[in-house]
Amino acid sequence: MDIETLHLGPIKIKNKIAIRLFSALDDRLGVKEILDDEVFEKIVPAHLGFWSCFGGISFFLFISQVLTGMLLMVYYEPTIEEAHGTVAMIMNEVPFGWLIRGAHAWGSNLMLVTIMIHMVKIYVSGIYKPPRELNWVVGVTLFLLTLGLSFTGYLLPWTQLAYWATVVGTETPAALPYVGEYIRYAMRGGEEIGQVTLTRFFAIHVMLLPVITASVIGLHLIQIRRQGIAGPM
Amino acid sequence: MAEQTQYTKKKECEVKALPMEEKKRLVREGKAHWFFPGHIIEQIVLCGFVVLILITLSTVWPAHLGEKADPFDTPDHIKPEWYFLAAYYSLRLAEYTDFMGAWAPKIMGIVAQQVAVTILILVPFLDRNVNERRPGKRPIAIALGILAALMAIVFTILGAVV
Structure with a gap:
């Protein structure tokens, strides 16, 4: 991942060190996909009371x-x-x-x-x-x-x-x-x-x-x- | 409405596979919420509330520690915890089945309990009305449910009193 801004749902990360650390993890474990699926791009039904x-x-x-x-x-x-x-x-x-x-x-x-x-x-x-x-x-x-x-x-x-x-x-x-x-x-x-x-x-x-x-x-x-x-x- | 039903009938993996634009549309139209941060904050607040209840209960009514067990001193009244009172009372009730023979009072209670648990486990297979979910349209299932709940409550109260 070679990017300027890291998008995690509504969060934008611009810190270079944070992005490099995150990229290192993502290259090895594919954490971006998991986080997007399970947290940041996940939707839940609105009808739950x-x-x-x-x-x-x-x-x-x-x-x-x-x-x-x-x-x-x-x-x-x-x-x-x-x-x-x-x-x-x-x-x-x-x-x-x-x-x-x-x-x-x-x-x-x-x-x-x-x-x-x-x-x-x-x-x-x-x-x-x-x-x-x-x-x-x-x-x-x-x-x-x-x-x-x-x-x-x-x-x-x-x-x-x-x-x-x-x-x-x-x-x-x-x-x-x-x-x-x-x-x-x-x-x-x-x-x-x-x-x-x-x-x-x-x-x-x-x-x-x-x-x-x-x-x-x-x-x-x-x-x-x-x-x-x-x-x- | 038809679309909402469609979305909520999807499997988890199908919802996950929806394109981002579609997810945004569902949220915009009020059919879904974002898990992050709204829903996750809601869950954390809920957990905090439960912790608060536990702390309050423990402070106001501290856990009781009765006297040490003495195998040679049988107490006058042996009562189980509230969640076993209904089962306890069903054993007491079974004492009235002695007209069936001396064997009945001991066995009928425990058999009745096993039958009750078996019925509870098999509820989805006993209810053959597979499509209707609205309580108003399932009079038999709801009536039987209320009957079972009433029986459990009455047995619990009687178990505490008798």
């Missing part, structure tokens, strides 16, 4: 959960002796620990609310209809994954309420014929809820489900990109 933003907000809340979750992991210890104490420490001693845990706890509740609003909006305006059937299926999967994240995260502070809610929650599938007892055993990592259960829930909450959820969010977004945003009714 208030009710259309809740999917995006759910996505942002997921990112917020990942970030606050990473910070909580710095101090949290997933052992039945230390879990409760380390969460108390996060709340009382760690600078802004109360805020990070607050944002994580409220974020999980808020994320479920925004997903529900998003689902109602998609249902009422019939956006699940062809060609977007598959994306509804992926979306419901994301809702269930979020419920799984909430269920496993709830136990981690090892409080009385969380412990007994998990006793009930893991007891429920045991009623199923043939597989029920086995499911309960697999969820608890034994007959009783104890250290193995906490380790297991911790691993599922911070690794397994976040990685799966992030991948499925990817599938959700790829489908939106391929099909475009649904038009007005």
Whole structure:
């Protein structure tokens, strides 16, 4: 690229060094094309209103959960002796620990609310209809994954309420014929809820489900990109 | 109007391939907005607003940390979080199916939950009215949707009360 002025949408860059740096990147990676396609020459439909933003907000809340979750992991210890104490420490001693845990706890509740609003909006305006059937299926999967994240995260502070809610929650599938007892055993990592259960829930909450959820969010977004945003009714 | 429908029915790659003049025309006619800077600023403001809500909620109602778990002390009332109350109540409701036999109360609740989730997943394939999107023209789908939402709300409230 040998030019006087670099045009990026409404931005004009005349600085020679900036243009040379940008040209070097563009020669090697073709960034101009990507930036034009994805940012500077991209248009979005004008008909999107208030009710259309809740999917995006759910996505942002997921990112917020990942970030606050990473910070909580710095101090949290997933052992039945230390879990409760380390969460108390996060709340009382760690600078802004109360805020990070607050944002994580409220974020999980808020994320479920925004997903529900998003689902109602998609249902009422019939956006699940062809060609977007598959994306509804992926979306419901994301809702269930979020419920799984909430269920496993709830136990981690090892409080009385969380412990007994998990006793009930893991007891429920045991009623199923043939597989029920086995499911309960697999969820608890034994007959009783104890250290193995906490380790297991911790691993599922911070690794397994976040990685799966992030991948499925990817599938959700790829489908939106391929099909475009649904038009007005 | 016909043109707008045409534009909004295009796939992402087709919109991307529109000539610059055409994009400018769509923006000029109010059918589309530029992603940069308008839309992107909108998104950032929206995210900032969500962060503000999280900070406000965490400050006004700080996250609660109950007492440490004691496996030898069963509390009187065990309630799940609000989003599991409806499922919890469906288990309680299933206790009334004992007229079908001793096996029913335990299994009917969890089976009902599985059926509900399966129906939710299959919504696009159960709704055979594939072309009409306006809610006013889909009385059955909307009625069933309201019924399901009401049931979820009522079950949640009953789950909290019972």
